[in-house]
Structure formats: structure tokens, C-alpha cells
Amino acid sequence: MALYQSREAGHGGMFDALILIGLLSFVTALSLLFFADQSLRLDEAQSLWQTSRSPGAILSTVAADVHVPLHHLLLHFWRLLFGEGVEVARALSLILYLFNIPALYLLGRLAYSRSVGIFAATLFAISPFMNWYANEIRMYTLFALLATLNQYFFMRVFKLKDTLAWTPYVFTAILGVFTHYFFFLNLAAQGAFYALYRHLFPNGSRTHLIGTAALIFALFTPWVLYTLLLGEAVYQQPALSSPTTVDFFNTLAEFIFGFQGAQLNTVIVSLWPIALIVAFLALRKNVSLSNESAYFLLILLFSLGTAFVFSVLVRPVFLSRYLIFTIPALYLLLSALLSVYPRPLSRIAKEVTVALMLIALAASALRGASVEEEYRAASAYLAQHAQAHDVIILSPPFTLYPVEYYYRGLAPITTLPQWDRYVAGPIPSFSAETLEEDVAALTESYERVWIVLSFDQGYEEDLRLYFEENYHRIERLDFPSDITILLYRLRYDTQNARAAAM
Amino acid sequence: MDEQQYARTAFLATRSDKVLFALSAAAAVFYFFLLLLYFPIGNRTLFMLLVIGQSFHLWQLLTFIHTVWDTEHEPVAGYVDLSVDVFITVTGEPRSIIEETVRAALAMEYPHTRVYILNDGYVAGKDNWRESVEVARELGAECITRTKKGGAKAGNINNALRQTNAPLIAIFDADHVPHPDFLRKCVRYFADPAMAFVQTPQFYKNAQDSYVSKSAWEQQELFFGPICKGKNRLNAATMCGTNMLVRRAALEEVGGMAEESIAEDFVTGLFLHERSWKSYYLPEVLAEGLAPHDLGSYYKQQFRWARGALDIIFRYNPLFRRGLSWTQKMQYLASASFYFTGLIVAVYASLPLLFFYFGLVPLEIAGMLLASVLLPYLFLTLYTIQLSSNFSYTFNALAFSMAAFNVHIAAIFAAALRRTSAFLVTPKEREGGSAFGYVVPQMLYVALAAAGLIIALEREGLSASVVNNAAWAVMYVVIFATFIRAALPQSSARRLPSLNLSPQIKRVADQARR
Known part of the structure; x- marks a missing residue:
């Protein structure tokens, strides 16, 4: 793979700066025009609720939510400073993403050349996947940025023998592990690279790496102990199924083409033999796998492979967004690979890649992505139609976050199973045996019930059937991303019913 | 060191990474066993063809790894004072080409040499056959003109063998110009009385002259780099018929060069190894020749090599030759069976078409x-080849090896049916006329793939299977397009840009040179 030392390395250039400014403007405009106005998604609503609490409460909530607290604390103070709106919260993710674009350029320039850096930064800026998370109130752009910076400083150490880079490396490593648990994979990949390419590193590197590991251990252990002490994390793990090879390739496809519909995604992943052509065409005289490419390859494959194997053998944790930190490495490898093609072919390959990603981005921006959750529209409908004598039941309980954020109606909201977020412990599990009793308790004094179903946790059908068999359904509405609203009449012996009968 | 010098050394700076080799072999074996035992079978006939193809690839990869496992073996060399007869085989090549080679042969830094032009122009019916006589007279060499036909190049050499007497014989094709130090560097290995021949690379000095010559040389680099070097360890060096030094006694013991095969060199090497003679591939460019300029020349050269190599399997099967060690048998089979590649490529390439047309x-x-299983295996295989050849292996080399399937298939049939094939010397000048006749099968494939895709889309829409098979078909189209491109007139004429060597490669080449 690519991997030449460019004559241009080490020089900046007004041209590059202009392109980077153009990319930043493009991303900002895209966000303002298309993404910023999208409905709040479940995870985002959860972030907003969590970060609206005190720093101490944030720590306990985040610990229980199987995450690490840096982004939540940052968002908490960000909202204190700039306001409470969704747009303000999303702006933090966007800004971190904007910082990441020049950071990736620097990493590409350091690893390969200016042109590779610029092309990788371009791919990053038009990435449907990255743009999606750049407009989501979660930690993923911070995670990606810290990973890019951390990789940059690590590369400065082994490529330029810049021992001063150890300090920012350690700093970004510490911030990284407090941003996402998967940052440890990035560090482990670096450890593996050091083991394989020790000769590249300046003297004393082993001491620095051991020192970094010790420092991270010392700082992170209290957090682990705190999490264990709370004892709640075990109940809050994401409910994921064990990944298959389809998930593995879907992740790679998502990294390049974002979240597409099932049909289009099938087409994309079925094109995998194209990867062979891409590799064949890179077979060129005098082009070897450079140390930098080996490093990025290790970051990508070690991380994806470890997460996949761990998910199959131990516990499912394989989610594309958890692996977002590998995207800079993927784009840099792709950019470097296409750069070694003969010049006309390289140009065509790059143009095709950019065109395809732009089409995917446009599809994502225009129709919203397939993961879009329209809680805003659902909540607005409820606010408009639910009456004071109605009750709204959300299932599963955690969908309370986005609905309560948007809902401003007369009917009270509750969840099934019933859940009090302020009480420590897991979300109560669904019980078919107590369902009748639970429903009776929730609906006792109401005439109608609105059931809002989404994010099926395995009991959605039981719930729906129970209401279908016991109550009269009046209405059914479906919203994007499998949000279903069902309206049932609970009784006819009410004042309203009598008045209507007379 | 200039670029040409790097071109002479870079492909010989082979590398060996045993961990990578082991991983690569493991991935291939893993894929093969999954294919054989785990993957659900579709059409039984196609499945069998797939298994046969994969068995062949596994055989190729494992023998390749075995060959290149250690490429640094060198026999003991010493002082030896033996006179040398230099044979330059000529069959009507242009005078200027012969002159250059004869001058270089006469200028070799070695005391006891006599240079002979082995003139086959007369028996080959070439109008210019007298030119060789004139060149010999003018330059101070001797000319042996055959008047009795038979045995092609081998017959020519054997004829000269009977009329000369030096204990060592250097053999060069008319277009292969030896370096002054050729003999000085080769003779010393004959201090070992069991050494039968020393072979040096068949380097093409005109590799940058045209698209075809460049691709032809890039294809050769893998063979003359890690493969030939690796064969040293196993005493299985391939005799290539030019740029080599042979012991007369050894050659006489096996009855001279093998006249009954058009790959007389390859077969003669086999006979020598069978009689326990030793061989050595000296990994240093000590003579420089001419690559085929155009597709027609390339086609003829490949057919001759393929036909001759396949004779090893169909006529002289090493498995049944008693004097060879098992590793030598494997080496000869591995080299000869390479030319089955075309058949396997044709089978694999037809799989998407069979899906398009018949589902x-x-x-x-x-x-x-x-x-998830195939990609790691293929990528590791590619990287194994790349690394072992010091990153000399190119897409063009791969594409020419695969896309020349029709040449290989023609050779397989000729060898299997024992048809007589004429010994056609690779033309040293550009041939006139269109070369598109050579790429009809490849162009037909492109047309069939395009039409088939439409039929498949009509039948089942944009399904995952259609898309996947389309991607496979595109891969073969890209590969075949490389070969089709070689048929364009400018592909045999254009001067290519020079190499731009990276510091990393230069460093490795420098080390190898030292």
C-alpha cells in the first residue's frame, strides 16, 4: 500500500488551507440545512436528561449506563454556558467533528503526504456516518477526535522521534479512556504496534508506554471501582445480539456509506469482490506496506477483530458507533491506497469514491437515515390528541427520554413496565404474569390509553396482543423507525360515555 | 546507482517472513477445508470445479511458500581453471543484435574462451543466414552453421557440442548480451565437480520499451526473483536455455540438450537433476536480453514455455522419475503446473456467467x-507474493498471468494430445498486423458478461446474488482489459515513464547488491 515519502511532506500551503476551510463550511452548512432540525433520538434524549443533572448525579447515572463521564460533563457545562436547546447540545458534537477534519489532515500529512491528508480529510468531511454523529448529542465525535489526536502524537513519536509528543499523547489517551471504553482498543492496538515495530521508536519509549499505562490504570481504577460499587452497570448493558459476519461487513459499509436502507445496504455489501480489484490495482512496483500503513491497518483490524471476537465469545458489544475511532485509519488507508494507482486511474478512483460517498450523504441528509426516530412527530401527535382523561403508556420504559422532551400535552405519561428513573437499580423487567395487574394499576382512572411502542425489547407483541384482546382499539398510527401509537378505549361507564350515549 | 541498475537488482532482493508465510498458508488451508466440509453446496458440478480450482491454488501457494521459505542458499565457490566455449544460438535474428552479443561475448573477462555463433539460419530457411558467418569473421568469433535440420535449438547446441571440446559451455540466445564478468562470476561454482549448470536471470533490458515488454518482464520478476532463488536450497534450479554455464560432461551424460521437447532447457535440467547433478541459480543479472515487444510475440513465447513446461507433466512426469528427490519432484511439478492457471481462471471466470445465464x-x-474467509486468505496470499518479491510483483504481472488463459489452454491441449508444436523463436522486432486476434476470448468474455448481467437483472432484479456475481465479473473484466489493452498498436510502441524508486526499495536493493 501506499506508501511513499512525499516530497511535499512538511509544508503547509494556502491551497490546503482553502480546501480545509471549504470542507468545514460544507459540513457546517450541511448540518444547519439538513441535520440540525431532525427529531431528537432516544440516545440524545437520554444524554440531555443525564446532563441536566448535577455533576455528581451525572457520574452515577453515566456509570450505571455503561459509559464513561467525560462527554457528559463537558456537555453539562456546555449547556450551562450556551443554553439548553437541542441545537446547542448538538453544536458541541458538530464543533468537535469540525476540529477533527484538520486533525485528520495533519495525521495524513504526517503519515503520507499533503495530498493523502487532504483526500482523507475530504472523505471524512463527506462521510455520511461521521455527519450523522456530528449531529447527535452523544460522545462519538469527541471519541473520534481524541483518537485522531492520540494517533497523531503516537505517530510523531515513532516517525519523527519526537519525544515531546509523549505528553500530548498521554493527555489524549487519558481523555480518550474517559470518553469511551473502546478507546482502550486504540491503546491496545498501539501496544501491539510497539511490540511489532519496536525498532522504530526512540530510546525510552518502553518506559513511556509503561508509564502511560500505569497512569491510566491509576486514574481509571477509581472509576471502575465506583462503577462496581454502584452495581447497576450490569443491569444497563445494551441489549445486543451476537454479531455475525454480516454485521462485520455492514460496519465497514456504514463507515463509508453511512446508514442506508436494507435493500441498498445489501447491494453495497454484496459488492465485496470489488475490494479485490482495489487491492489488485494497488499491486505496483516499488510500493510496499509502509510502517504508517501497518499502523493504521493494525488500528483498524485489531480493533474490529477484537470487538467482533469478544462479542462472539464473551458478550455482544459490536456496534459500529463504538468503533468510530477506527474511521480515520480506514480513510487514511483508502486514501493512501488510491494514491498509489497510476495517475489517471488514481484520479478516477478518487472521484468515484467521492461521488459515491456524496450520493450516500445526500440520501442520508435528504430522507433522514434509516435509524431516524421520529419521537418529535409522535409526541406532537399525542400532545394534540391525548386528553386529560387519557393516559399515555410508553414501552419500553427508556423511550420516556425523547417523548417527555417533546411532549407538552394534558395526558399523563407512564411506562410499562413501570419505572422510576430516580430510584437506583435496573429497569424492571416485563412480566406477562403481572401484566393484567400492572395495566389495571396504570389505567384505573382513565377512559382511554395511548400505547407508544418502539425499540422492541422482546415483549412488544405480548403487550399489543393483551390490549387487542381486552380493549377496543380506536386508532393506530405508525411513525418512522418503527414507532407505533395505538389508542384503546378502556371503559364505557364514564361520564363522557354516558353523556355521549344520551 | 541509476534506475536501470536498480531494475537489475531490486527483484533479486527477495525477502522472507516466515510468520507471514505461515499465516498465509494457514488462511489458505482454513478456507479450503471450510469450502470442502462446511459450505453448503449449490450445483454439484460447479462445486466440484470450484474444489478442483481451489486445490490447485492451494498447491500453488503451498509450493510457493515452500520454495521461497529460504532464498539465501549459496553453494561453495572456489578457484577453478577451466576453459569455456561460448555458444550464441542464432536463427535469423537481425545482424545488429547478433553483433552486439558476439562483441560482448568476446569481451568477457576470462582467459580461456572461444566464441561460437551457432547458426541455424540456414536450416530455418532464413534469408540472412550468411550474416552470421560474416559477423563471426569480422569480429573474430567462429561460426558453426548447421546444414542438417532437426531438434530446433537443442539440435543446434548438440551439433556444436560435437564440434567443440571445452569442459564448460556458456549458452546465450542471440539477443542476450553477457556482461564482461559473466564467466568470472559463474565459473567458480564449478569448483564442485558435481555442479552441472549455473543459471543467471533472463533479464530484459528493453522492459521499459512498451506496455507488453514491461508487463512481460514484471511477470518474469517473480520467477527470477524469489522462485529461482528458493529453488537453490532444494537443488532444483530451472535451466532456462540462455545466460547459463553448463558442464560438458554433465550435458553429454544426458545425451545433450533434449531435442524432443520445445522446452529443451527445462527438460534437460530435469534429466541432469535426475542423475544427481547439482545446479545453482546465481541471482545476479549477468546478461541482458530482449522481451517480446508486442502481443503476438508474447503469445508465441508464452505458448512455447507453457507447451514445454507441460511436457514435464504429460511426458516426463517427475513423480515417476527415480533419480529425483521428493523436493525436486515437487519443484518440477510446481513449475510445470503453473500453466494450468489458465484453465482454472477460465473456470472461475465462467462462474458469474453461469449464474447470469442459468442461475x-x-x-x-x-x-x-x-x-470473511476468502478475503483474508487472498490478501495474505497477495502480500506473501509481494513481500517475497521485494514488491516487484505488479497488477500487470498478475493480469497477464491470469488473462493469458487462452494461451495456457491451447498449450494444455497441445501437450495432452502430444501434438507437435514448432519451436518458434520469440521475435526480436515488432511484428506487423493487428493483435486483436489474440484477445478474442477476452473480448468475448466482456460481451458475454455485459449481456448476461442484463439477463440476470431481468430474471431476479438487483438481488444480492446478481450484485455479487456482477462484482466478480467486473473483476475479471478489469483483468482481461489489461490484456486487451496489450493488443492496441500503441501498447507495443510506447516508451514508458521511468521507474520512481522509493528510498525503502532502494535500500533493500542496495543491501542485496552489496
Whole structure:
């Protein structure tokens, strides 16, 4: 793979700066025009609720939510400073993403050349996947940025023998592990690279790496102990199924083409033999796998492979967004690979890649992505139609976050199973045996019930059937991303019913 | 060191990474066993063809790894004072080419040499056959003109053998110009009385002259780099018929060069090894020749090599030759069986077409599961080849090896049916006329793939299977397009840009040179 030392390395250039400014403007405009106005998604609503609490409460909530607290604390103070709106919260993710674009350029320039850096930064800026998370109130752009910076400083150490880079490396490593648990994979990949390419590193590197590991251990252990002490994390793990090879390739496809519909995604992943052509065409005289490419390859494959194997053998944790930190490495490898093609072919390959990603981005921006959750529209409908004598039941309980954020109606909201977020412990599990009793308790004094179903946790059908068999359904509405609203009449012996009968 | 010097050394700076080799072999074996035992079978006939193809690839990869496992073996050399007869085989090549080679042969830094032009122009019916006589007279060499036909190049050499007497014989094709130090560097290995021949690379000095010559040389680099070097360890060096030094006694013991095969060199090497003679491939460019300029020349050269190599399997099967060690048998089989590649490529390339037209598939398996096993295996294989050849192996080399399937298939049939094939000397000048006749099968494939895709889309829409098979077909189209491009007139005429060597490669080449 690519991997030449460019004559241009080490020089900046007004041209590059202009392109980077153009990319930043493009991303900002895209966000303002298309993404910023999208409905709040479940995870985002959860972030907003969590970060609206005190720093101490944030720590306990985040610990229980199987995450690490840096982004939540940052968002908490960000909202204190700039306001409470969704747009303000999303702006933090966007800004971190904007910082990441020049950071990736620097990493590409350091690893390969200016042109590779610029092309990788371009791919990053038009990435449907990255743009999606750049407009989501979660930690993923911070995670990606810290990973890019951390990789940059690590590369400065082994490529330029810049021992001063150890300090920012350690700093970004510490911030990284407090941003996402998967940052440890990035560090482990670096450890593996050091083991394989020790000769590249300046003297004393082993001491620095051991020192970094010790420092991270010392700082992170209290957090682990705190999490264990709370004892709640075990109940809050994401409910994921064990990944298959389809998930593995879907992740790679998502990294390049974002979240597409099932049909289009099938087409994309079925094109995998194209990867062979891409590799064949890179077979060129005098082009070897450079140390930098080996490093990025290790970051990508070690991380994806470890997460996949761990998910199959131990516990499912394989989610594309958890692996977002590998995207800079993927784009840099792709950019470097296409750069070694003969010049006309390289140009065509790059143009095709950019065109395809732009089409995917446009599809994502225009129709919203397939993961879009329209809680805003659902909540607005409820606010408009639910009456004071109605009750709204959300299932599963955690969908309370986005609905309560948007809902401003007369009917009270509750969840099934019933859940009090302020009480420590897991979300109560669904019980078919107590369902009748639970429903009776929730609906006792109401005439109608609105059931809002989404994010099926395995009991959605039981719930729906129970209401279908016991109550009269009046209405059914479906919203994007499998949000279903069902309206049932609970009784006819009410004042309203009598008045209507007379 | 200039670029040409790097071109002479870079492909010889082979590398060996045993961990990578082991991983690569493991991935290939793993894929093969999954294919054989785990993957659900679709059409049984296609599945069998797939298994046969994969068995062949596994054989190729494992023998390649075995060959290149250690490429640094060198026999003991010493002082020896033996006179040398230099044979330059000529069959009507242009005078200027012969002159250059004869001058270089006469200028070799070695005391006891006599240079002979082995003139086959007369028996070959070439109008210019007298030119060789004139060149010999003018330059101070001797000319042996054959008047009795038979045995092609081998017959020519054997004829000269009977009329000369030096204990060592250097053999060069008319277009292969020896360096002054050729003999000085080769003779010393004959201090070992069991050494039968020393072979040096068949380097093409005109590799940058045209698209075809460049691709032809890039294809050769893998062979003359890690493969030939690796064969040293196993005493199985391939005799290539030019740029070599042979012991007369050894050659006489096996009855001279083998006249009954058009790959007389390869077969003669086999006979020598069978009689326990030793061989050595000296990994240093000590003579420089001419690559085929155009597709027609390339086609003829490849057919001759393929036909001759396949004779090893069909006529002289090493498995049944008693004097060879098992590793030598494997080496000869591995080299000769390379030319089955064309048949396997044709089978594999037809799989997408069979799906397009008839909906037949060899495996009924989730594409992603196949990809998760096949891609690591293929990428590791590619990297193994790349690394072992010091990153000399190129897409063009790969594409020419695969896309010349029609040449290989023609040779397989000729060898299997024992048809007589004429010994056609590779033309040293550009041939006139269109070369598109050589790429009709490849162009037909492109047309069939395009039409087939439309039929498949009509039948089942943009399904995962259609898309996946389309991607496979595109891969073969890209590969075949490389060969079709070689048929364009400018592909045999254009001067290519020079190499731009990276510091990393230069460093390795420098080390190898030292």
C-alpha cells in the first residue's frame, strides 16, 4: 500500500488551507440545512436528561449506563454556558467533528503526504456516518477526535522521534479512556504496534508506554471501582445480539456509506469482490506496506477483530458507533491506497469514491437515515390528541427520554413496565404474569390509553396482543423507525360515555 | 546507482517472513477445508470445479511458500581453471543484435574462451543466414552453421557440442548480451565437480520499451526473483536455455540438450537433476536480453514455455522419475503446473456467467461469510507474493498471468494430445498486423458478461446474488482489459515513464547488491 515519502511532506500551503476551510463550511452548512432540525433520538434524549443533572448525579447515572463521564460533563457545562436547546447540545458534537477534519489532515500529512491528508480529510468531511454523529448529542465525535489526536502524537513519536509528543499523547489517551471504553482498543492496538515495530521508536519509549499505562490504570481504577460499587452497570448493558459476519461487513459499509436502507445496504455489501480489484490495482512496483500503513491497518483490524471476537465469545458489544475511532485509519488507508494507482486511474478512483460517498450523504441528509426516530412527530401527535382523561403508556420504559422532551400535552405519561428513573437499580423487567395487574394499576382512572411502542425489547407483541384482546382499539398510527401509537378505549361507564350515549 | 541498475537488482532482493508465510498458508488451508466440509453446496458440478480450482491454488501457494521459505542458499565457490566455449544460438535474428552479443561475448573477462555463433539460419530457411558467418569473421568469433535440420535449438547446441571440446559451455540466445564478468562470476561454482549448470536471470533490458515488454518482464520478476532463488536450497534450479554455464560432461551424460521437447532447457535440467547433478541459480543479472515487444510475440513465447513446461507433466512426469528427490519432484511439478492457471481462471471466470445465464451457483452461502474467509486468505496470499518479491510483483504481472488463459489452454491441449508444436523463436522486432486476434476470448468474455448481467437483472432484479456475481465479473473484466489493452498498436510502441524508486526499495536493493 501506499506508501511513499512525499516530497511535499512538511509544508503547509494556502491551497490546503482553502480546501480545509471549504470542507468545514460544507459540513457546517450541511448540518444547519439538513441535520440540525431532525427529531431528537432516544440516545440524545437520554444524554440531555443525564446532563441536566448535577455533576455528581451525572457520574452515577453515566456509570450505571455503561459509559464513561467525560462527554457528559463537558456537555453539562456546555449547556450551562450556551443554553439548553437541542441545537446547542448538538453544536458541541458538530464543533468537535469540525476540529477533527484538520486533525485528520495533519495525521495524513504526517503519515503520507499533503495530498493523502487532504483526500482523507475530504472523505471524512463527506462521510455520511461521521455527519450523522456530528449531529447527535452523544460522545462519538469527541471519541473520534481524541483518537485522531492520540494517533497523531503516537505517530510523531515513532516517525519523527519526537519525544515531546509523549505528553500530548498521554493527555489524549487519558481523555480518550474517559470518553469511551473502546478507546482502550486504540491503546491496545498501539501496544501491539510497539511490540511489532519496536525498532522504530526512540530510546525510552518502553518506559513511556509503561508509564502511560500505569497512569491510566491509576486514574481509571477509581472509576471502575465506583462503577462496581454502584452495581447497576450490569443491569444497563445494551441489549445486543451476537454479531455475525454480516454485521462485520455492514460496519465497514456504514463507515463509508453511512446508514442506508436494507435493500441498498445489501447491494453495497454484496459488492465485496470489488475490494479485490482495489487491492489488485494497488499491486505496483516499488510500493510496499509502509510502517504508517501497518499502523493504521493494525488500528483498524485489531480493533474490529477484537470487538467482533469478544462479542462472539464473551458478550455482544459490536456496534459500529463504538468503533468510530477506527474511521480515520480506514480513510487514511483508502486514501493512501488510491494514491498509489497510476495517475489517471488514481484520479478516477478518487472521484468515484467521492461521488459515491456524496450520493450516500445526500440520501442520508435528504430522507433522514434509516435509524431516524421520529419521537418529535409522535409526541406532537399525542400532545394534540391525548386528553386529560387519557393516559399515555410508553414501552419500553427508556423511550420516556425523547417523548417527555417533546411532549407538552394534558395526558399523563407512564411506562410499562413501570419505572422510576430516580430510584437506583435496573429497569424492571416485563412480566406477562403481572401484566393484567400492572395495566389495571396504570389505567384505573382513565377512559382511554395511548400505547407508544418502539425499540422492541422482546415483549412488544405480548403487550399489543393483551390490549387487542381486552380493549377496543380506536386508532393506530405508525411513525418512522418503527414507532407505533395505538389508542384503546378502556371503559364505557364514564361520564363522557354516558353523556355521549344520551 | 541509476534506475536501470536498480531494475537489475531490486527483484533479486527477495525477502522472507516466515510468520507471514505461515499465516498465509494457514488462511489458505482454513478456507479450503471450510469450502470442502462446511459450505453448503449449490450445483454439484460447479462445486466440484470450484474444489478442483481451489486445490490447485492451494498447491500453488503451498509450493510457493515452500520454495521461497529460504532464498539465501549459496553453494561453495572456489578457484577453478577451466576453459569455456561460448555458444550464441542464432536463427535469423537481425545482424545488429547478433553483433552486439558476439562483441560482448568476446569481451568477457576470462582467459580461456572461444566464441561460437551457432547458426541455424540456414536450416530455418532464413534469408540472412550468411550474416552470421560474416559477423563471426569480422569480429573474430567462429561460426558453426548447421546444414542438417532437426531438434530446433537443442539440435543446434548438440551439433556444436560435437564440434567443440571445452569442459564448460556458456549458452546465450542471440539477443542476450553477457556482461564482461559473466564467466568470472559463474565459473567458480564449478569448483564442485558435481555442479552441472549455473543459471543467471533472463533479464530484459528493453522492459521499459512498451506496455507488453514491461508487463512481460514484471511477470518474469517473480520467477527470477524469489522462485529461482528458493529453488537453490532444494537443488532444483530451472535451466532456462540462455545466460547459463553448463558442464560438458554433465550435458553429454544426458545425451545433450533434449531435442524432443520445445522446452529443451527445462527438460534437460530435469534429466541432469535426475542423475544427481547439482545446479545453482546465481541471482545476479549477468546478461541482458530482449522481451517480446508486442502481443503476438508474447503469445508465441508464452505458448512455447507453457507447451514445454507441460511436457514435464504429460511426458516426463517427475513423480515417476527415480533419480529425483521428493523436493525436486515437487519443484518440477510446481513449475510445470503453473500453466494450468489458465484453465482454472477460465473456470472461475465462467462462474458469474453461469449464474447470469442459468442461475447456477457452486455454493449456497451467505456472501459475507464467504468474504470473511476468502478475503483474508487472498490478501495474505497477495502480500506473501509481494513481500517475497521485494514488491516487484505488479497488477500487470498478475493480469497477464491470469488473462493469458487462452494461451495456457491451447498449450494444455497441445501437450495432452502430444501434438507437435514448432519451436518458434520469440521475435526480436515488432511484428506487423493487428493483435486483436489474440484477445478474442477476452473480448468475448466482456460481451458475454455485459449481456448476461442484463439477463440476470431481468430474471431476479438487483438481488444480492446478481450484485455479487456482477462484482466478480467486473473483476475479471478489469483483468482481461489489461490484456486487451496489450493488443492496441500503441501498447507495443510506447516508451514508458521511468521507474520512481522509493528510498525503502532502494535500500533493500542496495543491501542485496552489496
